[in-house]
Amino acid sequence: MQIYKFGGASLKKAEALKTIIDIISDKKDLVIVVSAIDKTTNKLEKLVDAYLNNEPLKLEIFEKIKSFHINFAKSAFGVKYNEFEIGITNIFNQLKEILDLPSNTSYDEVYDSIACYGELLSSYILSTYLNINGVENSLVDIRNIIVTDSNFRDAKILWEESKALIKNKFLDNNKIYITQGFIGRDKFGKNTSLGREGSDYTASGLAYLLDAECVVIWKDVPGIMNADPSICNFAEKLDYLSFREAIELAFYGAKVIHPKTIKPLENKNIPLYVNSFVDYKKKGTEVKKIDYKLDLIPIYIFKANQILLSVSPKDFSFVVEENISKLFALFTQYKIKVNITQNSAISFSAAIDGNNRNFDKLIEDLSKEYFVKYNTDLQLVTIRYYTDDSIVKMTSGKRILLEQRSRTTARFVLQ
Ligand code: ASP
Ligand code: MG
Numbered sequence: 001m002q003i004y005k006f007g008g009a010s011l012k013k014a015e016a017l018k019t020i021i022d023i024i025s026d027k028k029d030l031v032i033v034v035s036a037i038d039k040t041t042n043k044l045e046k047l048v049d050a051y052l053n054n055e056p057l058k059l060e061i062f063e064k065i066k067s068f069h070i071n072f073a074k075s076a077f078g079v080k081y082n083e084f085e086i087g088i089t090n091i092f093n094q095l096k097e098i099l100d101l102p103s104n105t106s107y108d109e110v111y112d113s114i115a116c117y118g119e120l121l122s123s124y125i126l127s128t129y130l131n132i133n134g135v136e137n138s139l140v141d142i143r144n145i146i147v148t149d150s151n152f153r154d155a156k157i158l159w160e161e162s163k164a165l166i167k168n169k170f171l172d173n174n175k176i177y178i179t180q181g182f183i184g185r186d187k188f189g190k191n192t193s194l195g196r197e198g199s200d201y202t203a204s205g206l207a208y209l210l211d212a213e214c215v216v217i218w219k220d221v222p223g224i225m226n227a228d229p230s231i232c233n234f235a236e237k238l239d240y241l242s243f244r245e246a247i248e249l250a251f252y253g254a255k256v257i258h259p260k261t262i263k264p265l266e267n268k269n270i271p272l273y274v275n276s277f278v279d280y281k282k283k284g285t286e287v288k289k290i291d292y293k294l295d296l297i298p299i300y301i302f303k304a305n306q307i308l309l310s311v312s313p314k315d316f317s318f319v320v321e322e323n324i325s326k327l328f329a330l331f332t333q334y335k336i337k338v339n340i341t342q343n344s345a346i347s348f349s350a351a352i353d354g355n356n357r358n359f360d361k362l363i364e365d366l367s368k369e370y371f372v373k374y375n376t377d378l379q380l381v382t383i384r385y386y387t388d389d390s391i392v393k394m395t396s397g398k399r400i401l402l403e404q405r406s407r408t409t410a411r412f413v414l415q
Contacts, residue, residue: 001212005033005181005203009220010277012038014076017129023280029173031206033181034126035199036118044115051099052110058099066092069121076129084128091120108152112193119180127178137176145169146184148192155184155192157205166209200258208264218277223284224256227300242290252382253303298390303339303380305354308401308413311370312347319348330365334358339380340411342402349402351380351413379414386410
């Protein structure tokens with residue numbers, strides 16, 4: 001069995017569905033994981049905010065998402081649209097029911113109850129499209145299989161519980177199955193999500209649970225590149241990566257794979273292919289177990305919209321274990337993603353993602369015991385396998401606010 005994952009960026013237009021048929025041509029014993037079409041999850045995030053703030057805008061956003069999907073389905077299904085319209089309308093009716101009732105739970109929980117609709121829609125549309133075009137398949141609701149913890153918006157897969165549920169599913173090896181990425185359900189039956197871009201993690205989780213032969217992630221880039229090709233004209237594809245290296249890259253913020261994707265694959269030694277959705281016949285990047293040292297060119301990872309936060313204890317106590325654990329407890333409490341840290345005797349600095357809705361609360365809390373300073377709108381650049389040239393290339397003409405180098409990795413917070 002193989003697991004294919006198609007991401008939202010590959011599914012911007014209904015024509016893209018034809019490419020999926022070409023890619024899967026006469027495959028069997030295949031599970032296809034899809035994420036939401038195009039930027040649907042972003043739109044659903046706006047819907048969550050409008051819903052919780054009780055804005056009249058709520059209905060407008062809802063209608064926009066609805067008409068986008070209806071138009072997409074119309075051009076995908078053609079003359080058969082009327083026959084399958086009911087399937088789409090049903091999904092929107094369920095979503096509308098949530099929106100019509102007041103919320104009585106946390107932001108994160110509401111988020112997951114709404115964000116899951118992107119994948120419910122895309123999987124329904126893909127499955128229907130394939131059936132209409134003679135590619136028989138079964139649509140599986142992944143929430144009946146993937147059990148997660150209740151850490152809404154960043155849930156982890158519970159392996160034992162999911163294993164028990166997957167037992168009698170995906171059994172027919174003459175078949176193609178379609179299912180949703182990104183979402184699951186906790187033990188109490190509530191919808192959860194695995195974190196933004198989490199469909200990759202679903203694909204690798206399924207591979208792990210089903211002992212799949214491989215995972216293929218089809219992307220709008222030629223494979224895993226040594227830099228983001230939309231920013232750097234020198235970006236090159238990497239042919240091979242070890243699991244270890246891929247974990248490092250994902251951890252530093254390489255957007256091409258979700259950080260949680262690699263571990264399940266590494267555990268069972270299941271190779272991952274990151275291939276181009278456009279040039280689907282070309283070889284992409286192969287991520288597998290590699291014991292020897294790969295000779296890699298410098299790899300650049302950019303994280304934009306960073307805030308460099310610097311704190312020092314008002315009581316002049318040293319920034320050692322106690323203070324550090326206090327700070328990290330606050331970061332955890334407010335779900336702040338810390339990307340790099342540095343400390344001296346009485347100061348601690350961290351670059352954190354700039355889009356956190358709890359940032360103001362964090363600053364308020366920190367200010368009780370610490371002097372706090374911060375700069376916004378910075379960039380964090382990580383260079384794996386850095387050379388002198390590569391450092392000049394990234395930093396020249398920029399103000400360096402923080403710098404760290406190890407044997408293989410150089411990191412800079414830049415203005
Ligand atoms: N649709 C979700 C997101 O946009 C999950 C994914 O794309 O993997 O974050
Ligand atoms: Mg996506």
